[in-house]
Amino acid sequence: MVDQKNLKIAATAVAFSVAALAQTASADTLRLLTWGGYAPADVVELFEKEFDHTVKVTKSNNEEMVAKLRATGGGGFDLAQPSQDRIAGPQAEFGIYKPMDLSKIDGGQFITSMLEATKANTTVDGDIYGVPHVWGTSGLVVDTAKAPSVQDYTDLCSDAVAGKVSYRLKRPTLIGFAFSMGLDPFAAYGDEAAYADIMGQVEAKLIDCKANVKTYWGGGDELMGLVRSGEVVASMAWDTGGWKLNADNADITFVAPAAGALGWIDTFVLPAKGKADDAAYDWINFVMQPEIAAMITAAAGNFTASQGADAFASDELKARYQASFSPAAVDNIKWYPPVPAGLETIEGGVLDRVKAAK
């Protein structure tokens, strides 16, 4: 009697575990390491309904993504979304990604020029590691009523806005100032000495400019608070930040700097120890559909590399984009090339010294 009961329990247990195994085979959990807004809840819901996969979203930023993947040797996540300039270097140094199988991606959904550019930028030893997703720029957020004079990065150092400007102590600031000073840091990427020289000049400029700065902002929310309260009238920032503020206060908007906005493309990459590649490809193909991409644009505020998604984007966003970017300004966008490994050390020294300077 007892034996029979035990047998029953055992049989049920086996049946359950078989069922569980079967389920994992068809429905994966997709562990997505991405930016805030890139995997909005409604998109995740649609995806889960269509594919029977579950999606676990972890929000992060470029540096943390690389650091997290490095700590685990490329494990813990199935799909990550670093900027395209953060793929080749870290891959060469730490080997945290695995090559993309482009045959599993519907290339027709991508804007061809962007796809080709990203493929070229993320190629290491002949393998392609990334495809583009969301792109945007960083430049200036300006209260045009209070600081109409600010048109370029170096204008942040003018007396007219003394004590009321802010920027991040991060590499975009260094690059932006370099361009604004008439230098070309991207051209010097391959030459450490030349790059160090450029950074030296930028360092001097930033230290000189320090008195003008109210504070160095650290996170998007902090910046929003500073500009919204009027404590800061001009700052380096992402385009979306400027557009968000524009919705609240028509005077504040994103300004593409004279020296050129800095263009970035966030990509899809497969972490080296990712376990659900098929789900990852499913996700990529799913979110690159124009309608879905438009949903992501609505959530993140940035446009995607999806062909035809513009048609679905809101008119307000398009209007803001056009107000900030003239056709000439679009042509003038400086797209980040891949960062060669080791440059961060030079930049890091500069940033530390700027921060510590009186």
Added chain:
Amino acid sequence: MRAEAKLGLALLLTPLLLWLSLLIIIPHINMLFIALRERVAVATYETSPANFLTFFREPLYMWTFVRTALMSVMATVITLVIAFPVSYYIAKIAKGRRKSGLFLLCLVPFWVSELVRTFGWMILLRETGVVSNVLQYLGLVQGPVEMLYNDAAIMVGLVYTSMLFMVVPLVTTMESLDDAVIEAGYDLGGSGPSILREIIIPHATPGIVSGSIVVFMLSLGNYLTPTMLGGKESLWFTELIYSQFIVRFNWELGAAFGFMLLILSSVIVWGMLRLTGQTLEKTMG
């Protein structure tokens, strides 16, 4: 019988030892190995003390550490000065519900995360913040005042965060002081200051020392408060470690900095103990 007892002891200690070695010792050894690597080319490393030498050769790093340590010492002293009368009041003067109420008040800040607490201070201190507005409303100042983004703001944040860790050991030691001993001091002709100096402070020394060590280490290792409340030049040592690890991908230097923080802070604590004639055993015992 003795062998059995030994076995029992070993079994009891195993989880502790496992915990210690897995979570503390092994990671530290791993960190040390990372710190002793030098990147010579892409994905190639050599064993060398280069990272430690960087710490000493680059005055910026040394100065940042010295600044961090001095500010932490200052935060500890300020915390002690504020916490001492508070603790005395809680331990010796307040009774019953008021006593537990006050103690709870010290605990309240810990019901929210450090991030929220720090944001709270930012809302209060910023140029368009509460304090500035109140001062303007009262006509005490003309125009907005910025109280955020400077060392004083860091100090306020650190002291606020540390208060509980000073109050708890102080209250505990002071509660163990018999009221009659203080009364005896008065009875024998002592005055308030002399009783404080000769009776209360000597008695509370273990609490003062352990509280100070905790507050000093917490301040030294704090990251959020100094980075968020601090100004343009207030570089904190933990910020350096964070940026080496996360922003620069330079784990080697970050690990070396981490070790320097560990070593130097231990040296400072040891030095302070020697300076005040205390020992760790006395404090803990």
Added chain:
Amino acid sequence: MIPDLECVDLKKQFGETTAVDSVNFSVPPGSFFSILGPSGCGKTTIMRMIAGFLEPSSGDIQIKGKSVLDVAPNKRPVNMVFQHLALFPMMTIAGNIGYGLRRAGLNKAEIDRKVGDALERIGLPGIGNRKIDELSGGQKQRVAIARCMVLEPDVLLLDEPLGALDLKLREHMKVELKALQTAFDTTFVYITHDQSEALVMSDQIAVMNHGQFEQMGSARDLYYRPETRFVAGFVGDSNRWSGKVERVQGSEVELRTERGMLIRGNSHGRSLAVGDAVDSFVRPEAIVVAGKASDLDQFDTRISGEVSSLLFNGAASRILVRDDQGDEIEVTLPQSGEYASLSRGDAVHIGWSGEQSNCFAAEAS
């Protein structure tokens, strides 16, 4: 002669409760004055008022004829030995004894000399550099007293300082305290709930209950001539009977106990009338034991019974005698040892004179 300490109409109110109610007493110089009472009777409150830690609600405290109400505790010429001594654990023995002298601003040489003298006087010379926790209970006691005595106070207050000691040491310290008091020739005010401490050491004892002094007098007076029912019950051991007065003749009283036994007693001048409810107290040593009833003819109260318990305690051995009504009466055996062979169940006869039986009006309940 001006008394060292005088309390006039001293009162202390804590909210609704009156802890000390109109207490008057004066302590002549060089005497040992005790306040004896159960815990919560207000004796500690008096002590703390004298020391200055509490302010009286009304009344006056005078030391050497001068009111000290406006004098802070650290300026009063009184010092206190605390219940748990309250020695300073963070200081050496010399540091403890010298504390008050340092506070008084004496120079170091003088402090050292005085501390040395004090240690000598309490029989602990040369241990000044030791720590407090190296001392035994009795030694701590002496240090606590020396710490006060170096300041040469007009009055030394002692708040049940023997309470924490074990019995044997307590017995020893009683004698020693008295000796120290004589040696220092200082006025001691001692509070205790232990009657034997008070009886052994004091020149004068005040028995306190419910915030008031019940009786003040020498140990002998309190023991043999208690003036109130409370004193009779509290000081020394007593057998107690409750009953009703049946006859009064002068100060002689006859009462009938609740169980119907007739007892003779004495009111010692207290007014009692027939029908009053009374309590009668008889000391165990006032009762005489005899083997034959005829040996007790001279006593007006006689009872027969049997031994229900033997309480051997050397010279202070007692027996419990159960009478016909089932009451147990405690009786002290004569020291001669003639009843050493008494055992449980033996029939005995006991008796006492009415003179020895103190009658008080029973508490109105």
